[in-house]
Amino acid sequence: MSDLAAGTTGRGALDDLAALDASAARDTRAWRRWLRNPNSLIGGVIVLLVVASALTSLFWTPYNPLAVDPAHALAGPSLHHLLGTDEYGRDVFSRLMASSQIALFVGALSVLIATVIGIPAGLLAAQRPGAIGQVVLRLADILYGFPALLAAIVLAAAFGASKTTVVLAIGISYIPVFIRVTRSNALVVLNSEYVLAARAYGRRPLAILRRHVVPNIATTIIAQMSLLFSLTVLAEAALDFLGLGTAAPAASWGTMLQSSQNYLGNDALLTVWPSLAIVICVLGFSLLGDGIGELRDARSRH
Amino acid sequence: MLVALWGASLLVFVVLNVLPGSPAQVILGTQATPQSVRQLTIQLGLNKSLVRQYLDWIGGLVHGDLGVSYISHLSIGSQIAQALSVTGPLVLFALVIGLAIGLPLGFAGALRNGRFSGSLIGGLSQIGMAVPSVVAGLILIIVLTVKLHVFPTSGFPGWSDPLQALRALVLPAFSLGLVEGAILSRYVRASILEQLRSDYLRTARSKGLRVGQALRRHGFRNAAIPLVTVLGLELASLVVGAIVVENVFALPGLGLLLLDSVNNRDLITVQDTAMLVAGTVLVLNLLVDLSYRLLDPRLKGSS
Numbered sequence: 064m065s066d067l068a069a070g071t072t073g074r075g076a077l078d079d080l081a082a083l084d085a086s087a088a089r090d091t092r093a094w095r096r097w098l099r100n101p102n103s104l105i106g107g108v109i110v111l112l113v114v115a116s117a118l119t120s121l122f123w124t125p126y127n128p129l130a131v132d133p134a135h136a137l138a139g140p141s142l143h144h145l146l147g148t149d150e151y152g153r154d155v156f157s158r159l160m161a162s163s164q165i166a167l168f169v170g171a172l173s174v175l176i177a178t179v180i181g182i183p184a185g186l187l188a189a190q191r192p193g194a195i196g197q198v199v200l201r202l203a204d205i206l207y208g209f210p211a212l213l214a215a216i217v218l219a220a221a222f223g224a225s226k227t228t229v230v231l232a233i234g235i236s237y238i239p240v241f242i243r244v245t246r247s248n249a250l251v252v253l254n255s256e257y258v259l260a261a262r263a264y265g266r267r268p269l270a271i272l273r274r275h276v277v278p279n280i281a282t283t284i285i286a287q288m289s290l291l292f293s294l295t296v297l298a299e300a301a302l303d304f305l306g307l308g309t310a311a312p313a314a315s316w317g318t319m320l321q322s323s324q325n326y327l328g329n330d331a332l333l334t335v336w337p338s339l340a341i342v343i344c345v346l347g348f349s350l351l352g353d354g355i356g357e358l359r360d361a362r363s364r365h
Numbered sequence: 366m367l368v369a370l371w372g373a374s375l376l377v378f379v380v381l382n383v384l385p386g387s388p389a390q391v392i393l394g395t396q397a398t399p400q401s402v403r404q405l406t407i408q409l410g411l412n413k414s415l416v417r418q419y420l421d422w423i424g425g426l427v428h429g430d431l432g433v434s435y436i437s438h439l440s441i442g443s444q445i446a447q448a449l450s451v452t453g454p455l456v457l458f459a460l461v462i463g464l465a466i467g468l469p470l471g472f473a474g475a476l477r478n479g480r481f482s483g484s485l486i487g488g489l490s491q492i493g494m495a496v497p498s499v500v501a502g503l504i505l506i507i508v509l510t511v512k513l514h515v516f517p518t519s520g521f522p523g524w525s526d527p528l529q530a531l532r533a534l535v536l537p538a539f540s541l542g543l544v545e546g547a548i549l550s551r552y553v554r555a556s557i558l559e560q561l562r563s564d565y566l567r568t569a570r571s572k573g574l575r576v577g578q579a580l581r582r583h584g585f586r587n588a589a590i591p592l593v594t595v596l597g598l599e600l601a602s603l604v605v606g607a608i609v610v611e612n613v614f615a616l617p618g619l620g621l622l623l624l625d626s627v628n629n630r631d632l633i634t635v636q637d638t639a640m641l642v643a644g645t646v647l648v649l650n651l652l653v654d655l656s657y658r659l660l661d662p663r664l665k666g667s668s
Contacts, residue, residue: 204368204369204372204647204650205372205373205376207369207647207650208370208373208643208646208647208650209643210605210646212605212608212609213605213608213639213643213646216623216624216627217380217381219627220627220630220635221380221381221383224627293495297495297497301497301498301499301609304609304612305608305612305624307627317499320499320500320503324503327503327507327511328511331507331511334500334503334504334507338496338500338504341495341497342492342495342496342500343495345494345495346491346495349494350491353491
């Protein structure tokens with residue numbers, strides 16, 4: 064009886080030890096480290112700005128991004144129209160703001176699809192390295208043949224181009240990335256001695272995943288999510304540019320680029336604004352991802 | 366590998382054929398009589414079961430017979446060959462540019478790590494990675510074509526005049542290559558840095574070799590292993606990136622062929638071309654795996 068009791072406390076203590084380095088993430092010093100790392104600082108500020116602009120555009124933009132005003136078409140930047148107007152007289156700044164909504168929407172949903180399928184599949188492949196794991200990896204191999212752009216083209220050919228096909232295409236094409244990242248990081252944890260100990264005293268596989276693996280790989284996964292978010296912004300812009308996603312007249316950075324093509328000679332600024340928006344947004348998410356990765360590395364060195 | 370290719374073909378086929386709509390109806394338009402629609406359906410072999418259609422398609426692919434376009438009635442094989450004569454050179458050209466930018470930048474970034482110039486290079490490549498090739502292409506057109514009149518805007522004159530043809534590929538190749546170069550430089554830098562910090566390089570330095578010599582004798586081969594991976598993946602992403610850039614510059618390559626067939630609902634052409642691109646990406650992945658083992662003898666024997 065006393066043996067049993069000792070066993071349970073021992074089990075708890077071991078788990079606590081293993082969970083220690085996961086809880087370090089919640090340390091108050093984390094914020095200070097966050098602010099001191101240039102990547103996570105700049106990336107975080109940019110991401111906040113993009114999110115703020117998207118949220119603001121939900122209820123307020125300087126002009127209606129769809130309002131046509133032929134009398135003021137192709138106007139240069141002025142106090143009335145901060146960044147000028149496009150060929151229909153629509154306010155470019157308002158359209159940029161409205162576009163950030165679509166970029167974040169597509170990015171969030173496609174990263175969600177990729178993680179919801181990719182992470183559990185990756186954990187499964189790590190936990191069951193035998194036949195099941197091999198099947199998961201082979202399926203991932205097949206999906207590797209379909210980068211976002213190609214997947215979007217195939218889906219658009221079958222179902223007609225829309226925002227949905229874009230989200231699906233980007234999401235599906237990033238599933239194998241999450242499978243690989245999750246699996247390789249989970250394997251490291253699963254081969255560690257504390258997991259061996261947890262196995263030895265009879266913890267079930269699911270409990271091991273929940274208590275040891277997930278907390279320890281969470282930061283890596285989050286860093287990867289931020290990096291992939293930046294890639295979704297790139298992919299979405301390219302797809303909209305090709306006419307495979309958001310359709311006119313709705314504003315998105317890609318469709319703005321597409322229509323700016325006709326004015327490269329006279330109104331190069333129409334190309335410059337959405338370009339800048341894309342580059343800044345992508346930069347923000349990739350810096351944030353890099354920053355999170357660096358913070359994790361710094362922590363694991365301590 | 367064959368399994369992956371087979372799986373990919375199944376995926377393409379199923380996605381493109383799940384919808385109940387009749388391609389014959391699409392081709393003939395709404396005015397067509399049910400009779401003529403049925404006739405065309407039989408002529409195209411679309412009345413057979415899906416399994417049979419799939420097997421016919423795969424059998425054709427294996428024998429190099431890609432079928433005939435529903436819309437233009439041209440042989441898809443020759444259309445793809447034509448498109449490849451543009452996309453192939455474009456991708457190689459872009460790869461050369463990417464290497465020419467990425468390798469020296471990565472080296473410089475690693476050797477100057479911790480100094481201002483090193484951070485500058487790091488920052489530049491970070492920004493370069495955030496530039497989509499569409500944007501690079503449009504900006505290059507604005508500066509070099511519209512303002513300075515150095516290059517033709519768009520279109521492709523054909524290979525009968527190789528010099529003009531290459532000239533038409535310069536800007537598209539740069540729009541792809543600049544971005545890939547930025548990505549590549551980050552990997553080169555990381556890889557060289559790792560070598561510089563390794564024990565054996567410290568040993569090499571301590572026996573009197575200079576950094577450059579030590580790297581050349583010991584570091585390169587080791588640094589090359591991760592780089593080969595990246596290079597293969599880069600090549601794959603160039604093939605896909607070409608789809609976009611060809612549309613910016615109106616180059617009649619695989620990308621334009623793909624998008625035109627999507628817009629015309631020429632599903633069989635989409636099916637063939639998409640399969641070709643997916644197959645290329647998968648084969649490149651395989652080559653990466655194989656070369657990995659070739660370069661790193663430690664991995665020999667492990668599967």
